[in-house]
Amino acid sequence: MLTFAGILLAMFLGSLDQTIVSTALPRIVADLHGLDRFTWVATAYLVASTTLVPIYGKLADTYSRRTIEVTAVCIFLTGSMLCGLAGEFGTLPILGDGMSQLIIFRGIQGVGGAGLFALAFIIIADLFPPSERGKYQGFTGAVFGTSSVLGPFMGGLLTDHGTNLIPGVAGWRLVFYVNLPLGALALWFILTQMPALRPRGGRKHLDYPSALLLIGGLVPLMIALQLNKAVYGWLSPVTLTFLAVSLVALSLFVVRSLGCENPVLHFGLFKNRVFRSANVALFLLGGAFLGIVIFEPLFMVNVVGVSATRAGVSLIPLSLGVVLGSMIAGQMVSRFGHYKYWMLGGGLVVMASLSFLATMPLDVSYHQVLLYLGLCGIGLGPIMPLYTLAIQNSIEPQFLGQATSASQFFRQIGGAISAAVLGTVLTASLAQVLPPSEISSPTASPTAHSEVRSAISEGPTVPTSPTTNSPEVRAAFSHAISRIYFCTIFLVAAGWIATLFVPELPLRKSHMVRHPALVELKPGTRS
The missing domain is CATH 1.20.1250.20 (MFS general substrate transporter like domains)
Known part of the structure; x- marks a missing residue:
């Protein structure tokens, strides 16, 4: 302890x-x-x-x-x-x-x-x-x-x-x-x-070429996602160059990993249905989670018209809901042993709360939004830790580190990709009804892509004072963020469908006892 x-x-x-x-x-x-x-x-x-x-x-x-x-x-x-x-x-x-x-x-x-x-x-x-x-x-x-x-x-x-x-x-x-x-x-x-x-299973030295290729593929990918798309659009030479370098390096990483004895990520893990399906779900749900966290403060400031402080406080019910949901689900899973029901139930609660967020009228009250966020947090609470638990329960102990870190990685990379794409949706939606000066003015909102980039790692950044936007500006932000939440519902729904394909294996009572359904992967063998 x-x-x-x-x-x-x-x-x-x-x-x-x-x-x-x-x-x-x-x-x-x-x-x-x-x-x-x-x-x-x-x-x-x-x-x-x-x-x-x-x-x-x-x-x-x-x-x-x-x-x-x-x-x-x-x-x-x-x-x-x-x-x-x-x-x-x-x-x-x-x-x-x-x-x-x-x-x-x-x-x-x-x-x-x-x-x-x-x-x-x-x-x-x-x-x-x-x-x-x-x-x-x-x-x-x-x-x-x-x-x-x-x-x-x-x-x-x-x-x-x-x-x-x-x-x-x-x-x-x-x-x-x-x-x-x-x-x-x-x-x-x-x-x-x-x-x-x-x-467990003996020490095998890290394959440095595959590690370098993985880093060389992920760094330009992350930079391409973080570039301000108002300056470097998706089809700009700079963005396309970073994406091309990433594609080449990651392709070489896969080739190297399939041919070496001790890769950074053993691709044989993807033969495991739990590992494969759970990581697809985590990729999608990680994107949905960031979509909620990043764009909700923008709605509170630019539509509801509250201060930055109150916009930040509005995320507290979401956090408390996550705490409550994860604690209850963790206790119940340890007591009764069924984790898939909680994963599916949590996804349904998230979709229901997102439907409320996506249909909020212009005159929605501050406390109504807090209620919806609290419900969303309760649904999200069981999701992230239980997918990791399912993966860990399904793989052999000597691959525990690789499998666990892969689940964290797919969740994070899903969030980064989703944030970049949803940021583009926000900018495009606002550009349909607002002039560029309104989109980037400090009283309306910082540039959408700057919001997205800083919010991923630093938390949402919002204006420092309440806004006094015109009804047209408020309506534009309300429409744009509603569209984002509708997109987020589809992300959660896709993650929920992927969860249906996650087999529920009995939770092992020992670190070393293998379940007969596990795919056996021996360290040192080629992927």
């Missing part, structure tokens, strides 16, 4: 850092004079944290889990310290000015952050057998929900009043420094309480 506490604390750090920076960004931009590059503060973290998730999974199957977890925490804390120091010593050789330094250091943070998320689910699977794992994985939902509520609040508090705590230090720097004492506590738990958790 002490190991479990340390893992949750480490995961809390990574989760908190995704939202705590959002409210500090305006002050950071003012101090470091980097308005033209502010979205890359989010993009650098997102690219690194998404790209390296599969690598961490393979490393966890190769080396001691404790060693990899400690390494990830140390990298994350180093990145946090460097982010806090960005610009303190002026322009530096190679690193550039303060804003360039912050972007680079955020990338370092993302390298560590990828491990915090991937290793958390892997180590929890090591600590508890599948029959008991559900109730403990429910706590991960509580961690995410709590951090999403505390993050923006702590970020604003430290930014506005941090100088009073430590004279001479800009408040926004404390947003990064706050990770250091929490990280030190997590390290103490891990180093003193966590067993080594060495991989």
Whole structure:
């Protein structure tokens, strides 16, 4: 349990850092004079944290889990310290000015952050057998929900009043420094309480060519998705070049993986129906989740007309619903052993709540939106941890790291692709009825694609004051965001259909007992 506490604390750090920076960004931009590059503060973290998730999974199957977890925490804390120091010593050789330094250091943070998320689910699977794992994985939902509520609040508090705590230090720097004492506590738990958790099935060295090809394919893909489509459209030479490089590198990665003995991701895992179907569902549902989180504050500010603070507060029912749903589902699955019913039931609740969000009239009340978001959170709560549980229960222990990190990766990459596409839908919908000046004006909304890019990694960014939009502008945003929520319903419906194909295997009561339905994959054999 002490190991479990340390893992949750480490995961809390990574989760908190995704939202705590959002409210500090305006002050950071003012101090470091980097308005033209502010979205890359989010993009650098997102690219690194998404790209390296599969690598961490393979490393966890190769080396001691404790060693990899400690390494990830140390990298994350180093990145946090460097982010806090960005610009303190002026322009530096190679690193550039303060804003360039912050972007680079955020990338370092993302390298560590990828491990915090991937290793958390892997180590929890090591600590508890599948029959008991559900109730403990429910706590991960509580961690995410709590951090999403505390993050923006702590970020604003430290930014506005941090100088009073430590004279001479800009408040926004404390947003990064706050990770250091929490990280030190997590390290103490891990180093003193966590067993080594060495991989089963013998150690096989990482195939570095396949790892490099995977990174070389995912980095340009993520950059292409994050580019401002108002400047670099989907058919622009820059975007197409990044996508072409990604396609070539990922194709070579697949060829290399199928021909080598120890690939980053064993493609034989896709023979497993649970692994295959659950990851398709996670890809779709991850996109739906980000669609809800990113665009709801835009609706609250530009249609309901509330302040940024109240728009941020409106996400609290969603977070609390996720906490409640994940905790209840985890306990029930551990007690009765049936996880598929909760996955399907959660999807139905999400679709019902999205139908309410998609049909909100212009005069919808603030509290009505809170109710719909709370229902949506309750439906989302059981979804993410239970898909991971189903995958872990269906694969052999020696492939636990790869399979678990793959589930996290497909969820994240689905969210990134969905956010980019839905951002284009928003821009196109607004452009049909509004002139460009209305779409990008600060009283209406920041540029849609900047919203999307920053919201993925930093939490939604909204205007700093209530809007007084004309009825035409309010109607345009209402129509555009309703269209986005209708698209999101189809994403959830497709994920629900994919869930129907997930076989429900009895939850194993031991780490080592194999279910007869499992596909046997031997380490060291070709995919």
